[in-house]
Amino acid sequence: MTLRFKLMLALLLTNLLSIAVVGGIAYYKLAAKFSESLMQEAFTRFEQDVIAYVQTYGSWVRATESEPFSLFIERYAAFLGKTPQHNMGLGASLQQAPNNTHSVYGSHLPPFRFVLSDPYHLALLAVPPYDVGDQLSHEDIQRARPIYINGQLFGYAVPKGVLTLSQQDKTYLNAMREALMVGVVTALFLALVLGVIFGNRVSLPLRQLAHALRAMGEGKLRQYINTRRQDELGLLAQNFNRMSEDLATSHEALQASHAKIQAQAKQLKELSIRDGLTQLYNRRHFDEYASRLHAEALRYQHPFTVMMGDIDFFKRINDNFSHATGDLVLKQVAQLLQTHTRNSDLVARYGGEEFVIAFSQTSLAQAVGLCERLRAQIEAYPWHTIHPDLKVTMSMGLNDRLEDNLENMLKLADQYLYEAKHQGRNQVRYATVNF
Numbered sequence: 332m333t334l335r336f337k338l339m340l341a342l343l344l345t346n347l348l349s350i351a352v353v354g355g356i357a358y359y360k361l362a363a364k365f366s367e368s369l370m371q372e373a374f375t376r377f378e379q380d381v382i383a384y385v386q387t388y389g390s391w392v393r394a395t396e397s398e399p400f401s402l403f404i405e406r407y408a409a410f411l412g413k414t415p416q417h418n419m420g421l422g423a424s425l426q427q428a429p430n431n432t433h434s435v436y437g438s439h440l441p442p443f444r445f446v447l448s449d450p451y452h453l454a455l456l457a458v459p460p461y462d463v464g465d466q467l468s469h470e471d472i473q474r475a476r477p478i479y480i481n482g483q484l485f486g487y488a489v490p491k492g493v494l495t496l497s498q499q500d501k502t503y504l505n506a507m508r509e510a511l512m513v514g515v516v517t518a519l520f521l522a523l524v525l526g527v528i529f530g531n532r533v534s535l536p537l538r539q540l541a542h543a544l545r546a547m548g549e550g551k552l553r554q555y556i557n558t559r560r561q562d563e564l565g566l567l568a569q570n571f572n573r574m575s576e577d578l579a580t581s582h583e584a585l586q587a588s589h590a591k592i593q594a595q596a597k598q599l600k601e602l603s604i605r606d607g608l609t610q611l612y613n614r615r616h617f618d619e620y621a622s623r624l625h626a627e628a629l630r631y632q633h634p635f636t637v638m639m640g641d642i643d644f645f646k647r648i649n650d651n652f653s654h655a656t657g658d659l660v661l662k663q664v665a666q667l668l669q670t671h672t673r674n675s676d677l678v679a680r681y682g683g684e685e686f687v688i689a690f691s692q693t694s695l696a697q698a699v700g701l702c703e704r705l706r707a708q709i710e711a712y713p714w715h716t717i718h719p720d721l722k723v724t725m726s727m728g729l730n731d732r733l734e735d736n737l738e739n740m741l742k743l744a745d746q747y748l749y750e751a752k753h754q755g756r757n758q759v760r761y762a763t764v765n766f
């Protein structure tokens with residue numbers, strides 16, 4: 332169940348309960364007020380009847396001796412031109428005929444009947460549960476209303492019985508109830524509509540917050556909840572926006588520094604495996620990586636050839652043209668070696684003016700061809716651009732004896748290099764038996 336639905340339900344139930352309680356109280360109060368006003372009206376009439384009865388005959392005793400109260404009020408009502416339907420002289424009728432009120436009051440039952448007593452609370456009319464002369468109960472004395480004749484207390488009247496409504500009163504009460512029902516239904520409808528509107532409005536930032544949090548969980552850390560509310564939810568949204576911004580910023584900074592560290596680590600790693608002057612791999616990296624290539628070639632029985640090369644008379648280059656020129660030559664030779672070999676060939680500076688190449692998946696014959704081309708490239712390079720008298724060549728020794736370990740393969744290649752040097756330099760030497 333979503334928060335929006337819960338909010339709407341809570342608002343609806345609260346309103347429903349409030350409306351039911353308020354409507355109930357209003358109806359109860361109205362009905363009580365209505366009953367009270369009927370009773371007051373009945374009492375006034377009864378009081379008027381009693382006063383007229385007593386005043387007509389001079390006293391209560393003479394009046395009762397002359398004419399029963401019930402007959403008097405019927406006559407009195409006729410005299411006044413009223414029907415005694417609301418006349419409260421039921422007490423009188425009960426005195427005469429307790430179960431025959433219709434005969435006295437017509438087709439309409441009066442809503443109240445009254446017990447009449449003297450100032451000492453002794454009953455003057457026989458109205459159940461009292462006979463004439465009976466003492467009124469304590470409860471009835473509490474509810475008794477005084478009747479004054481010529482400013483003197485004549486006695487008390489106590490309303491008795493349950494409210495019996497006339498058809499007119501019932502119609503009136505029903506109309507009132509219907510009006511209240513219409514009010515309640517209208518209020519409920521309004522509560523429903525307002526509940527939907529307010530439920531939506533109140534829960535909007537929370538829904539936005541839930542979506543934003545989900546997006547953050549998916550890695551989109553920079554989230555923004557657009558609200559201009561100033562209440563607690565507005566404050567929550569503002570704090571969330573700030574937190575999301577801070578989190579995204581620090582995450583980005585962390586990522587940037589992580590990337591920087593990674594780049595530095597990569598750079599450091601590169602530095603550790605590269606020769607500073609020529610930028611070729613260094614001897615340590617060559618030994619490590621070429622061992623792997625050798626092991627792989629041995630395992631899959633692929634051809635694998637190593638070349639050991641040395642620049643001829645390099646000491647003379649240094650001596651005749653300067654150490655700096657020697658460095659330039661080393662760099663240029665390295666570049667030629669690197670440029671004219673495949674990416675899969677491992678080219679390295681092995682030390683001083685010595686270079687090595689590991690040709691993976693390359694037979695001796697293929698490697699000899701490659702190295703001859705390399706040798707020719709080095710020889711043919713326009714060295715005079717560095718110095719007019721400069722000439723550079725390279726001697727190379729090759730070995731493809733896979734059954735030896737890498738160290739021994741290199742040693743043998745070095746022996747062929749030595750041979751090349753002694754055979755006049757600027758040449759490629761290898762074991763011709765295997766060729």
Ligand SMILES: Nc1nc2c(ncn2[C@@H]2O[C@H](COP(=O)(O)OP(=O)(O)OP(=O)(O)O)[C@@H](O)[C@H]2O)c(=O)[nH]1
Nearest residue numbers: 641642643644645646647649654657658683684752
């Ligand atoms: N400029 C320069 N010279 C270097 C570097 N490393 C080694 N050398 C020099 O290279 C020379 C190598 O000379 P040798 O080993 O005698 O051999 P060579 O003169 O090339 O003679 P052969 O190999 O017999 O042809 C030495 O003089 C070293 O000082 C370097 O990084 N830069």
